[in-house]
Structure formats: C-alpha cells, structure tokens
Amino acid sequence: MSGRGTPEYLAAHLQEALARDPRVNEPELQVSIVAGRVRITGVVPTEERRAAVDEVAAERCADLEVENRTTVGRYPDAEREERVT
Amino acid sequence: MIRVAAVGDVHVGGDSAGLLREQLATVPERADVLLIAGDLTKAGEVEEAEILAAELQGLELQVVAVLGNHDHHADRPEEIAATLRDVGVVVLEGDAVRVDTPEGSVGVAGVKGFGGGFAGANGTEFGEPEMKAFVRHSRERADALELALRSLRADVRIALTHYAPVRDTLQGEPPELFPFLGSYLLAEAIDRAGCDLAVHGHAHRGAEHGVTAGGVTVRNVAQTVIRQGYAVYTFGEDEPTPASRARATSDGVVAPAR
Numbered sequence: 001m002s003g004r005g006t007p008e009y010l011a012a013h014l015q016e017a018l019a020r021d022p023r024v025n026e027p028e029l030q031v032s033i034v035a036g037r038v039r040i041t042g043v044v045p046t047e048e049r050r051a052a053v054d055e056v057a058a059e060r061c062a063d064l065e066v067e068n069r070t071t072v073g074r075y076p077d078a079e080r081e082e083r084v085t
Numbered sequence: 086m087i088r089v090a091a092v093g094d095v096h097v098g099g100d101s102a103g104l105l106r107e108q109l110a111t112v113p114e115r116a117d118v119l120l121i122a123g124d125l126t127k128a129g130e131v132e133e134a135e136i137l138a139a140e141l142q143g144l145e146l147q148v149v150a151v152l153g154n155h156d157h158h159a160d161r162p163e164e165i166a167a168t169l170r171d172v173g174v175v176v177l178e179g180d181a182v183r184v185d186t187p188e189g190s191v192g193v194a195g196v197k198g199f200g201g202g203f204a205g206a207n208g209t210e211f212g213e214p215e216m217k218a219f220v221r222h223s224r225e226r227a228d229a230l231e232l233a234l235r236s237l238r239a240d241v242r243i244a245l246t247h248y249a250p251v252r253d254t255l256q257g258e259p260p261e262l263f264p265f266l267g268s269y270l271l272a273e274a275i276d277r278a279g280c281d282l283a284v285h286g287h288a289h290r291g292a293e294h295g296v297t298a299g300g301v302t303v304r305n306v307a308q309t310v311i312r313q314g315y316a317v318y319t320f321g322e323d324e325p326t327p328a329s330r331a332r333a334t335s336d337g338v339v340a341p342a343r
Contacts, residue, residue, distance in 0.1 A: 025098070025128040025158065028289045030259075037131070043289065045127075049099035075308060077111050080316045081317040083281050084302055085241075 007033045007064060014038060014060045025050035029070060037065040043073045087188045090115060091306040092315040093122030093286020095264050096155060097137040101127075106140040108314035113145035114187075115317055117186040121195060122306050123153025123247025123285035125169070130159050134168040142172040147184045149175045151195040153247035153287060179229030181218055183239045188321065192239025194278075196230040198248030198285070199223035199270050202264035227270035234278035241320045242280040244301075246271055247287050252307035253295025255288050272297040282318060 011031045018040070019027035026049065029042035038061050044050050050070050062068040090112045095105050107329045112119050126133035134156075156165050156309070166176040177195025184191045201208045201223040210217045233306055234244060241284040249255055249267030258266060266288050275283050276299030283297065294311050295303035306316050 008108055022128060025155070026096075030290075042162045045098070045104065046100045046277070051270050053110050073309060075312060078115055078313050078317050079106075081115075081319050082304075083090070084318045085320050 007036065008067055010059070010064060011038055014040075014057060017056050017060050019050075020051065021056050024049060024056055026053070029053070034067075037067055039067045039069060041069045042071075044070050047059055047072055087186060087191055087284070087320040088319070089117040089118055089120060089191060089241070090319045091120040091122060091284045091304070091318065092308055092311065093247070093284075093305075094123075094124040094153070094289060094307040095121065095125055095137075096160065098127030098133050099136065102136050103140070105137065109140070109144060112315055116146060116315075117188065118184045118193075119144070119146055119148045119193050119315065120193065120243070120245050120284055121140045121148065121150035121207045122284055123151050124286060124289055125150060125152065126156050126165060128158045129161060131161055131164045131168060132150065134165040138168050138172045138174070141169070141174055142148055142229045147175065148173070149177065149182060149184070149193045149195065149245065149249040151177050151245050151247055152197050154197075155323060159199075177233070179226070179233055179234050179243065181233040181237045181257065183237065189240035190238075192237035192242045194230060194233035194237055194243070194247050194280070195245040196224050196233070196271075198230070198246040198250070199268060200248060200265045201268035201270060203252045203267070203269045205235060206263070208264060223268045223270050227268065227274040230271060231274035231278045234275070234280055237276045237280075241282075244271075244275045244278075244280050246283070246284040246285045249291070249295075249303075249305065250283055251295045251297055251303050254285070254291045254293065254303055254310075256292045257290045258288050266291075272299075272301075272303075275299070275301050281320060284318075320337055 015031040181194040250271035289309040
C-alpha cells in the first residue's frame with residue numbers, strides 16, 4: 001500500500017480533519033493505527049461532538065475500521081483544595 | 086485565607102450551552118476569584134463566546150481569563166475578549182489585574198503564551214522567516230508576562246497562561262508535541278518576576294503538578310487533567326469557607342496595567 005491510502009497518512013489526515021472540521025474542532029484528539037484499525041482517543045465535551053467524531057472519521061476513512069474511543073467529559077464539583085502558601 | 090479557583094480548556098460550543106454553568110455552580114461559595122486558562126471556546130467564534138458569556142454572567146465572583154489557541158481559530162480574538170468583558174470578565178493579554186477580597190488582594194498577570202519547547206530541545210530564532218516568527222512570538226508573549234507580573238502589587242501574585250511554562254505538567258503527552266504545548270521562556274519570565282503560583286491549560290493529557298526551575302508552583306488546570314469542575318488553591322491561614330463573604334466588587338478590580 002502506498003500514497004494516500006497508507007493507514008499512517010490516513011490517520012494524519014483524519015487528525016487534521018478532526019481539528020479543522022467545524023463539527024468537531026478538537027485538535028487534541030489522538031489518532032493512531034492499531035492492528036490496521038484507526039483508533040481515536042481523547043475527551044470531548046458533549047455527546048454531540050463525540051457523534052461528530054464518528055461522522056468525520058467515517059467520511060475520511062471509509063476503507064478502514066474506525067474505533068472511536070473518545071469519552072465525554074463529566075466533571076464532579078471541586079472535591080479538594082490545595083494549599084499553595 | 087484566600088481561595089483561587091481555576092479551570093482551563095472548557096471549549097464552549099453551540100452543543101454545550103448550560104454545561105459550564107452547571108459545573109461552576111458552587112464556585113462562588115468555594116473561592117474568591119475564578120481563573121480560566123484559555124480555550125474558552127470550541128473554535129473562536131463570537132457566537133460561542135456569547136454562549137460562554139451567558140454562562141458566566143451573574144456568577145457571584147470575579148472571573149479572570151486569558152484566551153487560548155482555540156479562541157484564535159476564527160481570527161476574532163478581540164471580539165471574543167470584548168464579548169466576555171461585556172459581562173464583567175477580565176480578559177488579560179500582557180496585562181494584569183488586582184482583585185481585592187476581604188482576605189487580601191489577588192494579583193493576576195496573564196498572557197496566552199505560545200510554544201517553542203523547553204531547555205535542551207527548544208526552538209530558536211534561526212532559519213526561515215516562519216521559524217523565526219514562531220519563536221519570536223513566544224519570546225514576546227513571555228516578555229509581556231514578565232512586565233505584567235512586575236507591575237503587580239498584591240498579597241498573592243499569580244501568572245495565568247494557556248501554554249505551559251514547564252515540562253512537568255506535560256507528562257502524559259507525547260514528547261513530540263512538547264514544542265507545541267509550551268515554552269521555557271514563560272517559566273524564565275515567571276522566575277525573573279517572581280510569583281506565588283503559575284496556572285495554565287492546553288495540555289489535555291498532561292499532569293496537574295509542576296514547578297519552575299526557580300521554585301514557583303505550576304498547576305495545569307485543563308479540565309481533562311483536574312477531572313472536576315474546577316480546582317481550588319488556597320493561600321494564607323486557615324479559616325471558615327467564604328460562603329457568606331462578600332465577593333470582590335468592581336471597585337476592587339484595578340485597571341489593567343499595560
């Protein structure tokens with residue numbers, strides 16, 4: 001396999017798309033190739049943005065299996081204080 | 086005791102209206118001032134800043150913020166800042182503010198900062214114009230932070246940035262990304278001017294705790310790192326929580342020192 005179809009390049013292109021596509025705009029997500037599959041990890045703020053990751057990945061990597069392992073951040077109230085000085 | 090709440094990288098967008106307000110509901114009871122360490126919006130759109138402004142409006146404590154790289158994506162950072170200032174948020178970029186509380190004054194100097202890497206593996210102003218501009222921008226923002234910090238007279242002095250000043254708080258991120266996550270120039274500025282705490286965001290997979298070479302405490306408050314609505318840092322002697330204390334009024338906020 002060579003050129004644009006190479007999984008490594010597809011992963012890089014998908015990372016770029018996840019950053020630039022207005023449905024997602026999450027450059028911090030990590031895209032990797034694991035056993036020939038595209039794996040996306042990281043935390044997104046909403047279910048809508050997680051679904052958008054699926055959409056963009058499906059559009060960009062139609063020929064590869066994609067694992068969307070992103071999670072939606074759910075944050076509890078501040079549970080602790082730290083004394084600095 | 087002075088209590089400072091902090092969070093970064095909240096990435097507010099059209100799909101997240103109401104979430105941040107919920108996460109910050111208790112902060113006026115827990116802290117005297119709230120710092121937001123950049124990446125306020127998903128993609129730097131003014132409409133996103135308007136949603137954020139609605140979330141912060143009426144929050145019964147002073148909010149102080151810097152912008153992050155997300156807030157620059159639509160090339161409208163001034164409009165983002167103006168939208169937030171309209172609801173009383175202090176947005177810093179190379180300037181400083183002092184918030185007077187019943188327990189003492191909190192001074193905050195802020196810049197977005199930039200990348201460039203860390204001593205031993207840092208970029209230099211050499212070669213192509215694009216490379217020189219990259220490192221120059223980092224140096225200029227660090228210089229602005231130092232000047233702003235030096236202008237501060239307050240009981241507690243804090244440096245607020247989006248990009249990281251040290252590698253400690255990047256642990257967990259791929260090392261290849263470090264030059265895009267922060268710069269030693271910020272730490273050098275912080276150490277030269279001195280302060281009690283440096284707070285940043287940007288490194289979503291990083292660590293919370295760090296320290297500069299000069300011994301200043303550094304905290305990465307990216308929400309994915311602190312894993313709670315906000316972090317609380319305290320200064321001074323212990324006493325009851327400030328639930329019933331008056332918030333810092335607008336009279337307690339001095340004009341930014343430019």
